[in-house]
Amino acid sequence: MKVVVVGAGYAGTLAANRIAKKVKSANITVINPRPDFVERVRLHQQVAGTAVATTPLASMLRESITVRVGSVDKIGDGIVALGDGTDIGFDYAFLAVGSGVEPIPGAVPMGTWEGAEHARVALAALEPGSTVTVIGGGATGIETAAEVAEARPDLRVRIVGTRVAGGFSHRAFERVRGGLQRLQVDILDDGVTDVADGIVHLRSGAELASNLVLWAIVSGVPGLAARSGLTTDAEGRAHVDAYLRSADDERIFVVGDCAAVPGARFACALAAPQAAHAADCLARLSAGRKPVPYRLRYVARAVTLGRKDAVGQFTRPDDTLRRAYVAGRTAALLKELASRGGKFGAQRSAGA
Ligand SMILES: Cc1cc2nc3c(=O)[nH]c(=O)nc-3n(C[C@H](O)[C@H](O)[C@H](O)COP(=O)(O)OP(=O)(O)OC[C@H]3O[C@@H](n4cnc5c(N)ncnc54)[C@H](O)[C@@H]3O)c2cc1C
Incomplete structure (x- = not known):
């Protein structure tokens, strides 16, 4: 066959x-x-x-x-x-x-290996004090902004999304945003209209100068x-x-x-x-x-907030949110185990 x-x-x-x-x-x-x-x-x-x-x-x-x-x-x-x-x-x-990923012109796409490589090289070349704008308030955007902010505390990092962390229930939502703020990530609940000449234009009319713009919306x-x-x-x-x-x-x-x-x-x-x-x-x-x-069947949704923090929100099998969530180092460890499990489950030595 x-x-x-x-x-x-x-x-x-x-x-x-x-x-x-x-x-x-x-x-x-x-x-x-x-x-x-x-x-x-x-x-x-x-x-x-x-x-x-x-x-x-x-x-x-x-x-x-x-x-x-x-x-x-x-x-x-x-x-x-x-x-x-x-x-x-x-x-x-x-x-x-x-x-x-379908980025707007002027933004580097996250979500593909090629885009991530492009972003890695561009990020490494940024001088201290430069600004990185991450577009997308879902899991990919949150994880990207947090990871960059933790790895490069010398940069100014901001995340822009129509409602950053909106996919979490009230208490987990607050905890995700608190974790981003702890990493000094600026949170802007707003839409992006376009990016031109290093300026990110928002629906509210605001204009944000940025040395690197990452498009972190998988679609x-x-x-x-x-x-x-x-x-x-x-x-x-x-x-x-x-x-x-x-x-x-x-x-x-x-x-x-x-x-x-x-x-x-x-x-x-x-x-x-x-x-x-x-x-x-x-x-x-x-x-x-x-x-x-x-x-x-769903079990949970989770985001990492750098290497030592994460928020995992439990869901019902139909993906509606339960109130319970875990956060902090325990959640970061669980998320790391889930990521390793995703790869391990696919490879030849596993039960696959
Ligand atoms: C930064 C980031 C963090 C994420 N975190 C999580 C998470 O914590 N939990 C979670 O559940 N999900 C997460 N996701 C989403 C998850 O990565 C995807 O849902 C998952 O990769 C989908 O698996 P897949 O096998 O369907 O597709 P993929 O992993 O995208 O694999 C598709 C493959 O098909 C190949 N391909 C495409 N077109 C063709 C073609 N024409 N011919 C041949 N090959 C082709 C691609 O190159 C690729 O190798 C995250 C995504 C990103 C970007």
């Missing part, structure tokens, strides 16, 4: 390893633009110089899996077409191309599904059935950020269980058994 996995992030890597383990007849090819696995949850650390976010795919994937470095232009009719003009046939495919997914004629939602995520197969083609499983699973947000915490579930569905199908429907 020929299986092609498109994208080697958390979902694709885990899916490939799990299929290799569970479906002995599978001949698996993984296609990814880089020869590395990028730990996206550490890209803010890469920017601040507190971690390296890449690991060679060769050390992440089981030896039986073939890695092809390239980008897929189209998928369908049992074929993936690569940008270099070659086609690879499949019996089953896994679409796991993740999500993207949209690569256009592959839409380009291939698969049915997609407004963000470009491919519609799936109860077993995480494309609504248009039962041979294509769609997992991770690029899957339009009702109620799902962009999260490594969802990408991994989806990939595991879809791989198990394929294993069941290949054994002549019926697949089991996928059930979305």
